[in-house]
Amino acid sequence: xxxxxxxxxxxxxxxxxxxxxxxxVNNFIPESRKYPRNKLCAWTAIWKEMLIQKEIRIExxxxxxxxxxxxxxxxxxxxxxxxxxxxxxxxxxxxDAEYLESQLWRLSDFLGDIKNPDKFKEITNLKxxxxxxxKKRYNGKINPGEAFRILISSSDLQSDPDKFRKAISSIRENxxxxxxxxxxxxxxxxxHDFHDVAQSLDLAIVxxxxxxxxxxxxxxxxxxxxxxxxxxxxxxxxxFRINFLQKELEKxxxxxxxxxxxxxxxxxxxxxxxRKELDYPVLTIQGxxxxxTPEQIKLRLEAFREALLRS
Amino acid sequence: xxxxxxxxxxxxRVTIEKGxxxxxxxxxxxxxxxxxxxxxxxIISTGYFRNSVPHRASVTEITAAIHGVRHYFPDIDVxxxxxGQDTKVIDIRKNNFMINDKCSAGTGxxxxxxxxxxxxxxxELGRLHMNAKRIPDINNTCGVFAISEMISQLVAGYSKxxxxxxxxxxxxxxxxxxxxxxxxxxxxxxxxxNEGMVMALKDLLRKEIFIPPEPQIINALGALKYYS
Ligand code: SF4
Numbered sequence: 001x002x003x004x005x006x007x008x009x010x011x012x013x014x015x016x017x018x019x020x021x022x023x024x025v026n027n028f029i030p031e032s033r034k035y036p037r038n039k040l041c042a043w044t045a046i047w048k049e050m051l052i053q054k055e056i057r058i059e060x061x062x063x064x065x066x067x068x069x070x071x072x073x074x075x076x077x078x079x080x081x082x083x084x085x086x087x088x089x090x091x092x093x094x095x096d097a098e099y100l101e102s103q104l105w106r107l108s109d110f111l112g113d114i115k116n117p118d119k120f121k122e123i124t125n126l127k128x129x130x131x132x133x134x135k136k137r138y139n140g141k142i143n144p145g146e147a148f149r150i151l152i153s154s155s156d157l158q159s160d161p162d163k164f165r166k167a168i169s170s171i172r173e174n175x176x177x178x179x180x181x182x183x184x185x186x187x188x189x190x191x192h193d194f195h196d197v198a199q200s201l202d203l204a205i206v207x208x209x210x211x212x213x214x215x216x217x218x219x220x221x222x223x224x225x226x227x228x229x230x231x232x233x234x235x236x237x238x239x240f241r242i243n244f245l246q247k248e249l250e251k252x253x254x255x256x257x258x259x260x261x262x263x264x265x266x267x268x269x270x271x272x273x274x275r276k277e278l279d280y281p282v283l284t285i286q287g288x289x290x291x292x293t294p295e296q297i298k299l300r301l302e303a304f305r306e307a308l309l310r311s
Numbered sequence: 312x313x314x315x316x317x318x319x320x321x322x323x324r325v326t327i328e329k330g331x332x333x334x335x336x337x338x339x340x341x342x343x344x345x346x347x348x349x350x351x352x353x354i355i356s357t358g359y360f361r362n363s364v365p366h367r368a369s370v371t372e373i374t375a376a377i378h379g380v381r382h383y384f385p386d387i388d389v390x391x392x393x394x395g396q397d398t399k400v401i402d403i404r405k406n407n408f409m410i411n412d413k414c415s416a417g418t419g420x421x422x423x424x425x426x427x428x429x430x431x432x433x434x435e436l437g438r439l440h441m442n443a444k445r446i447p448d449i450n451n452t453c454g455v456f457a458i459s460e461m462i463s464q465l466v467a468g469y470s471k472x473x474x475x476x477x478x479x480x481x482x483x484x485x486x487x488x489x490x491x492x493x494x495x496x497x498x499x500x501x502x503x504x505n506e507g508m509v510m511a512l513k514d515l516l517r518k519e520i521f522i523p524p525e526p527q528i529i530n531a532l533g534a535l536k537y538y539s
Contacts, residue, residue, distance in 0.1 A: 275407075281405075281406050281407060282407065284409075286413075295359075296410070296412050299359075299371060299372075299410070300410060302371050303371040303372075303373035303374065303408060306370065306371055306373065306374040307373070307374075307406050307407075307408070310374075310406060311406050
């Protein structure tokens with residue numbers, strides 16, 4: 001099965017249906033020790049170098065450009081110039097399902113057409129298991145950090161639906177005390193131990209915005225997935241995303257919000273709007289290079305926990 | 312019980328004995344001198360090294376600042392804590408805070424560059440500022456570039472005093488960007504002892520500014536108050 005690199009959310013059901021297997025190139029970043037040259041955002045800079053140096057083995061790459069990230073658009077082109085077969089995928093800003101459908105047909109052409117349409121249903125069912133797990137997490141039945149590790153891996157379903165299913169079934173249920181219930185919004189933190197650090201400071205992360213997008217969308221054919229993925233919040237106007245967030249935060253009984261931003265990422269510009277519109281205490285943090293959560297960030301988390309206890 | 316604040320550059324200790332506030336300040340490396348003969352059960356710590364020094368309880372500088380400032384000014388809106396390595400802005404009304412520790416231009420380290428350049432002690436900057444007749448514009452927001460801009464203003468004929476005043480204004484502008492709209496603002500931290508910088512900040516903000524009698528010990532006091 002051809003390994004297809006993806007740089008952000010690309011419907012994995014379509015990739016599997018084309019008899020290929022997706023590999024989210026971001027998975028390599030949090031544990032990476034690379035110091036990239038010519039760097040803006042470390043996420044794209046590191047996968048770009050690893051792909052050019054063939055440290056990540058893939059046959060082709062799908063770069064999510066439209067509606068996501070211009071750093072990825074440029075770094076993706078550099079990977080393309082180094083000889084990797086690359087396709088650029090665009091989400092519509094206005095949620096136009098017809099447009100997205102045409103993008104998905106082009107993507108399916110790039111991947112050599114649908115050969116295994118049953119995969120749509122199989123992946124939809126797997127994502128339902130992910131959604132159940134997410135619910136159990138916010139009801140205090142599953143450890144937040146463990147749930148995160150599975151949710152974040154649902155962008156590519158660990159490149160293997162069976163492996164992903166086993167990972168979900170290996171999670172043990174418990175009764176977990178969730179003291180300060182926190183939502184983590186924005187792009188995922190670049191630190192590999194972030195959720196565990198938060199938990200050790202008594203901040204229970206019961207919502208991960210982007211990983212939730214990974215398990216929320218699906219459908220049984222291209223037409224259906226176009227009509228669902230067109231509501232991928234990160235590609236839509238900020239207002240749309242904030243409306244969606246408001247409902248999720250309420251449903252999960254959130255005490256406070258952590259807005260993670262990445263150095264040199266345009267999402268940082270959204271911070272002031274998010275702070276204004278979300279009626280919760282908001283902690284904004286910014287990361288740069290991967291590794292362990294730095295002390296300065298831990299101080300902010302600890303102070304935020306104290307602030308939540310005051311409110 | 313003592314409040315102990317061990318920060319990146321200095322260590323402070325506060326006690327309240329029979330209603331009277333007493334304090335000592337030393338450099339961070341010498342923090343042990345402040346707890347000589349004191350049982351760790353008697354120490355409430357805060358500051359960057361709060362968890363590495365012996366303590367009964369520890370609290371972050373943010374919470375400590377709130378408790379410490381309230382001792383003097385019970386109804387402050389915003390606290391600005393300008394330390395040697397970082398600047399913290401705490402909006403008490405919204406229970407929010409912001410920390411700048413990435414860029415030296417908005418921390419005490421920036422003024423230390425200036426003092427070092429002129430081979431002055433930090434405390435002398437404030438006094439020299441008062442002798443400035445005009446204030447040159449220093450526009451660079453990056454600490455390192457601001458120093459080269461300062462040098463070019465010296466070349467252009469501004470005096471040392473004037474250039475120092477210009478740097479205080481550049482520094483204050485940088486800090487003011489972090490401060491939300493508020494009526495009552497308290498300034499704390501060692502850098503606030505520099506009257507030139509405070510003057511520049513007052514000039515920019517045009518709000519009621521409150522400074523406690525010893526702004527450097529507020530977090531140590533706050534740690535103590537937090538626990539008592
Ligand atoms: S963090 Fe921002 S800049 Fe970096 S890859 Fe994600 S969207 Fe792009």
